Amino acid sequence: MRQLRTFLPVLAPVVLVVLTGVVGTLFERSTEIYFINALVSVSIVVALYLFVGNSGVLSFGHISFVAVGAWAAGVLSVPVEEKPATMPNLFGFLSDTYVGNVPSLLLAALVGGLFALLAGLPLMRLSGLAAGIATFAVLEITSNILRYYERIGPGLNVFSSVPETTDMQQAAIGAVVAIGVAFAYQVSRFGRQLRAARDDAPAARAVGISVYRQRLIAFALSGALAGFAGGLYVHYLPINVDAVYLDLTFITLAMLVIGGMTSLWGAVVGALAVSGLDSLLAEAENGAVGIDLPSGSRIVVVGALMALVLILRPDGITGGKELRLRRLTRPRAAKEGAA
Numbered sequence: 487m488r489q490l491r492t493f494l495p496v497l498a499p500v501v502l503v504v505l506t507g508v509v510g511t512l513f514e515r516s517t518e519i520y521f522i523n524a525l526v527s528v529s530i531v532v533a534l535y536l537f538v539g540n541s542g543v544l545s546f547g548h549i550s551f552v553a554v555g556a557w558a559a560g561v562l563s564v565p566v567e568e569k570p571a572t573m574p575n576l577f578g579f580l581s582d583t584y585v586g587n588v589p590s591l592l593l594a595a596l597v598g599g600l601f602a603l604l605a606g607l608p609l610m611r612l613s614g615l616a617a618g619i620a621t622f623a624v625l626e627i628t629s630n631i632l633r634y635y636e637r638i639g640p641g642l643n644v645f646s647s648v649p650e651t652t653d654m655q656q657a658a659i660g661a662v663v664a665i666g667v668a669f670a671y672q673v674s675r676f677g678r679q680l681r682a683a684r685d686d687a688p689a690a691r692a693v694g695i696s697v698y699r700q701r702l703i704a705f706a707l708s709g710a711l712a713g714f715a716g717g718l719y720v721h722y723l724p725i726n727v728d729a730v731y732l733d734l735t736f737i738t739l740a741m742l743v744i745g746g747m748t749s750l751w752g753a754v755v756g757a758l759a760v761s762g763l764d765s766l767l768a769e770a771e772n773g774a775v776g777i778d779l780p781s782g783s784r785i786v787v788v789g790a791l792m793a794l795v796l797i798l799r800p801d802g803i804t805g806g807k808e809l810r811l812r813r814l815t816r817p818r819a820a821k822e823g824a825a
Contacts, residue, residue: 491810500665503528503662503754509521510522510525521657524758526718526719526722527738528661531745532668532711533715534738536672536708539742540672541704542685543614544617546618548712549625550605550627554598554628554713555594555713558594559594559717563584563587564645568647573636587721591718593717594716595713596713598713598714599706602712603706603709625731642726642727645725651721652718656721663714664714664715680704736788736789737788740789740791741753744756744795749805752803764784764788
């Protein structure tokens with residue numbers, strides 16, 4: 487029972503992800519894609535949680551790590567013979583290199599982590615609003631480089647010829663990997679020190695914790711997970727630079743806030759719940775569920791829901807806490823008193 491209590495914070499999210507994958511296989515392809523999208527969203531939101539939830543520093547720039555991961559995996563996994571037609575201006579080493587699906591995901595994680603490490607060297611000295619604005623600047627810079635610099639990708643064009651290998655199984659495995667890494671970090675010495683700095687930075691510094699170093703470690707690891715999620719994303723459907731920009735930034739932050747940004751359980755629940763709602767509203771915008779909503783309604787509804795949660799339950803629908811077993815018996819003292 488004690489071991490179950492210890493590992494329930496990771497077992498519960500994993501079981502929820504596996505159940506989502508199993509249920510998704512029961513539907514036709516037109517509906518199955520929404521389940522795959524939800525599982526990829528879990529990977530992105532868990533990556534965001536690893537830094538934001540443990541550090542308390544809000545980041546608007548994590549989608550830039552998703553973007554560079556998607557670009558790395560996408561460019562490297564397009565067959566060499568097809569690159570001149572779709573990406574004629576690539577650097578020579580990118581044009582002549584091809585890797586398979588799994589290596590492309592690992593390289594996406596590596597690129598995302600290295601980029602986050604470099605960006606974090608100056609940014610992790612900031613806190614509060616300044617840190618949030620600075621991370622948003624990283625998103626803007628990254629988006630414009632990917633948009634106009636065709637030596638590293640398709641530029642304004644849609645990624646084409648990327649093998650669509652992110653099926654239900656791979657999306658579920660990717661989400662489980664992200665959850666496992668996030669859990670291992672939060673129970674590690676580094677995770678505990680960062681949460682101590684989150685709760686009381688002066689006290690943490692007083693006992694010898696380097697707040698800057700702990701934030702930088704979490705930022706780099708979070709960037710690696712985000713890059714990995716970007717690899718899953720680009721192998722899921724053809725995307726362009728706008729797909730990994732403001733809309734994805736808003737929706738993933740909404741998922742984390744609604745679920746509960748200070749717990750892994752909240753990140754997974756928020757990602758799946760908001761993904762389900764977003765998919766339903768997208769269908770409604772197309773008139774596919776008997777309701778014809780105006781275009782853009784889903785963003786309005788999700789935004790209103792996030793505002794409502796922040797007003798009524800600031801810690802999210804999970805209370806920002808991990809799922810734990812309640813004791814089924816009364817404390818021993820209560821038993822002795824009753825006797």
